[in-house]
Amino acid sequence: MAKRGFGSSGGEQEKEGRKKITKESFRRGLQIFGYVLPYKYKFIIGLVFLVLSSLTMMAFPYLVGKLFDSSNANGLLQDINLVAMGLFAVILLQGIFSFFRVYFFAQVSENAVANIRRDLYSKFVQLPISFYEKRRVGEITSRITNDVTQVQDAMSITLAELFRQVTTLIVGIIFIMWISVKLSLFMLATFPVLVALALVFGRKIKMLSKKTQDELANTNVIVEETLQAINTVKSFTNEMFEVGRYRTTLDKAVKTAITGAYYRGAFITFIIVGLFGGIILVIWYGVTLVANGDIAQGDLVSFVLYTVFIGASVGGLGDLYGKVQAALGATERILEILQEQEEPTDKSVKTLSQIPRVHGDISYQHVAFSYPTRPDIQVLRDISFGVRAGEKVALVGPSGAGKSTIIQLLMRYYDLQGGRITVDGKDIRDMDMTMLRANIGVVPQEVLLFGGSIRENIAYGRPEATETEIIEAAHKANAYDFIKSFPEGFDTLVGERGIKLSGGQRQRIAIARAILKNPAILILDEATSALDSESEHLVQQAMDVLMKDRTTIVIAHRLATIRKVDKILVIENGEIVEEGSHDELSLNPDGMYANLLRLQFELS
Numbered sequence: 156m157a158k159r160g161f162g163s164s165g166g167e168q169e170k171e172g173r174k175k176i177t178k179e180s181f182r183r184g185l186q187i188f189g190y191v192l193p194y195k196y197k198f199i200i201g202l203v204f205l206v207l208s209s210l211t212m213m214a215f216p217y218l219v220g221k222l223f224d225s226s227n228a229n230g231l232l233q234d235i236n237l238v239a240m241g242l243f244a245v246i247l248l249q250g251i252f253s254f255f256r257v258y259f260f261a262q263v264s265e266n267a268v269a270n271i272r273r274d275l276y277s278k279f280v281q282l283p284i285s286f287y288e289k290r291r292v293g294e295i296t297s298r299i300t301n302d303v304t305q306v307q308d309a310m311s312i313t314l315a316e317l318f319r320q321v322t323t324l325i326v327g328i329i330f331i332m333w334i335s336v337k338l339s340l341f342m343l344a345t346f347p348v349l350v351a352l353a354l355v356f357g358r359k360i361k362m363l364s365k366k367t368q369d370e371l372a373n374t375n376v377i378v379e380e381t382l383q384a385i386n387t388v389k390s391f392t393n394e395m396f397e398v399g400r401y402r403t404t405l406d407k408a409v410k411t412a413i414t415g416a417y418y419r420g421a422f423i424t425f426i427i428v429g430l431f432g433g434i435i436l437v438i439w440y441g442v443t444l445v446a447n448g449d450i451a452q453g454d455l456v457s458f459v460l461y462t463v464f465i466g467a468s469v470g471g472l473g474d475l476y477g478k479v480q481a482a483l484g485a486t487e488r489i490l491e492i493l494q495e496q497e498e499p500t501d502k503s504v505k506t507l508s509q510i511p512r513v514h515g516d517i518s519y520q521h522v523a524f525s526y527p528t529r530p531d532i533q534v535l536r537d538i539s540f541g542v543r544a545g546e547k548v549a550l551v552g553p554s555g556a557g558k559s560t561i562i563q564l565l566m567r568y569y570d571l572q573g574g575r576i577t578v579d580g581k582d583i584r585d586m587d588m589t590m591l592r593a594n595i596g597v598v599p600q601e602v603l604l605f606g607g608s609i610r611e612n613i614a615y616g617r618p619e620a621t622e623t624e625i626i627e628a629a630h631k632a633n634a635y636d637f638i639k640s641f642p643e644g645f646d647t648l649v650g651e652r653g654i655k656l657s658g659g660q661r662q663r664i665a666i667a668r669a670i671l672k673n674p675a676i677l678i679l680d681e682a683t684s685a686l687d688s689e690s691e692h693l694v695q696q697a698m699d700v701l702m703k704d705r706t707t708i709v710i711a712h713r714l715a716t717i718r719k720v721d722k723i724l725v726i727e728n729g730e731i732v733e734e735g736s737h738d739e740l741s742l743n744p745d746g747m748y749a750n751l752l753r754l755q756f757e758l759s
């Protein structure tokens with residue numbers, strides 16, 4: 156079976172990170188806004204509130220200036236009150252507008268993002284197995300978590316911030332020009348220097364933060380891999396080895412993050428000193444202009460406030476640029492997955508009973524195959540055999556010979572490189588994939604139960620099954636007694652948070668599942684690990700019930716199964732080296748089968 160390398164290199168990691176803002180990346184980024192379309196009215200309302208809140212904010216410096224001026228205007232106290240009230244009104248409006256902006260944008264982004272997540276998940280479960288073999292699980296799950304969160308931030312916060320900053324910049328510059336062109340030009344003379352330096356700084360910070368992100372992703376991969384294989388870690392007493400591995404990667408991330416913080420800190424210092432230095436210069440020059448009677452005192456106050464606003468928005472823009480880049484990168488990665496080719500399953504079929512039943516004749520004709528991840532290694536060479544409906548065939552042979560691969564191909568998990576496989580004389584490539592798989596039942600070597608009750612786990616074989624059918628399946632699978640021995644019976648929780656079932660019990664649940672599914676073709680991948688004889692007997696009995704009247708292919712490890720089948724295929728190095736019944740094959744003392752038999756006898 157497919158085995159995932161422990162700590163295999165993550166070439167895909169390179170793709171992580173931010174996306175340079177180009178016309179093309181921006182155009183692709185906008186595609187994600189297709190998810191906003193169903194909520195466009197709310198989005199437009201949110202935009203209106205965004206415009207209103209940004210503009211009302213810009214009235215603030217103007218009114219503060221007027222408040223200062225009103226004290227000189229013939230001591231008209233009334234006027235002062237009026238302006239002050241106007242200021243309060245502006246702030247109140249600003250608050251109200253901001254509330255609605257956040258509220259509407261949240262509605263849009265939460266819904267849109269839930270839809271992206273739903274589509275991603277639906278894509279994930281429909282992608283072919285080969286997709287998963289090329290990627291690490293942690294990397295795939297980060298699409299649905301981190302990347303989507305970044306897009307959500309972009310939709311709700313970054314977009315609004317960007318708009319606010321740009322408005323502040325444009326409206327602010329118009330206002331200060333209107334107040335005093337001379338002072339504006341003086342102020343703006345300091346800006347190009349600030350911007351040039353900020354760009355240099357910004358680039359360095361961006362590079363470091365990307366590196367930190369990548370390194371953090373690496374640490375997450377270690378956590379996930381280790382937790383998934385926690386039994387292996389413990390059995391090898393490698394806890395401290397893993398802690399060390401994690402710490403090394405974490406240390407690297409911390410080091411990079413701290414270097415990044417050093418530059419970020421310096422950047423902030425630079426902005427503060429530059430900005431306040433600029434403001435002091437502006438005030439100094441402004442006060443001389445006031446003294447000369449060129450501008451009013453209130454205008455100077457407005458001017459200084461606008462300058463602070465403009466300065467802050469220029470400072471914020473650098474940060475926002477990084478966020479937009481990150482969001483574009485995330486969008487690209489999400490779109491990449493959404494555009495992956497999914498398996499041609501039939502999405503309309505609801506119940507198993509609606510699916511036509513095959514007869515169950517299987518034929519492999521000169522099948523050749525190598526795994527997409529290892530195209531250079533020929534796993535199967537020239538496999539040809541037939542199984543008539545209702546017949547039982549066992550595949551035996553050394554580990555790694557290709558037995559599991561042979562049955563995976565029947566499920567169309569992969570495409571063949573040569574030859575063909577037919578079911579009822581029809582090439583499986585021309586069959587509806589859902590119909591093909593619905594007709595095949597699998598009892599795997601390692602039975603994985605989903606978190607939930609035993610009832611739900613059995614019903615997984617046919618979700619529409621009735622309670623009576625579930626109980627009957629449990630009976631036939633020799634599982635009823637042990638299920639009933641639990642205080643909660645069929646409601647007993649299994650899986651991650653439930654009780655742990657023994658290997659034999661899990662297998663019987665899997666058999667009950669398959670009995671419910673009632674497929675025409677059955678695949679049994681026997682557990683290699685020996686069960687105790689009592690459990691073995693119960694499982695074997697259940698298997699016999701299950702195999703009755705079904706075309707069955709068994710990957711056999713136990714003599715008990717092998718003796719009963721109609722035909723045995725001995726596989727070695729991706730080829731069928733012997734074929735015949737148990738009696739025929741055991742008569743050839745030099746044969747591979749006889750050899751395997753001897754080995755089993757010696758071991759048992």
Ligand SMILES: Nc1ncnc2c1ncn2[C@@H]1O[C@H](COP(=O)(O)OP(=O)(O)OP(=O)(O)O)[C@@H](O)[C@H]1O
Pocket residue numbers: 156157158288526528529534552553554555556557558559560561
């Ligand atoms: N997903 C995969 N990607 C690449 N190579 C694989 C994959 N799965 C199996 N292989 C390789 O294909 C060969 C056949 O493996 P397969 O699992 O079919 O053997 P097997 O006969 O079922 O072995 P076992 O009895 O140990 O399960 C092995 O060399 C194995 O390393």
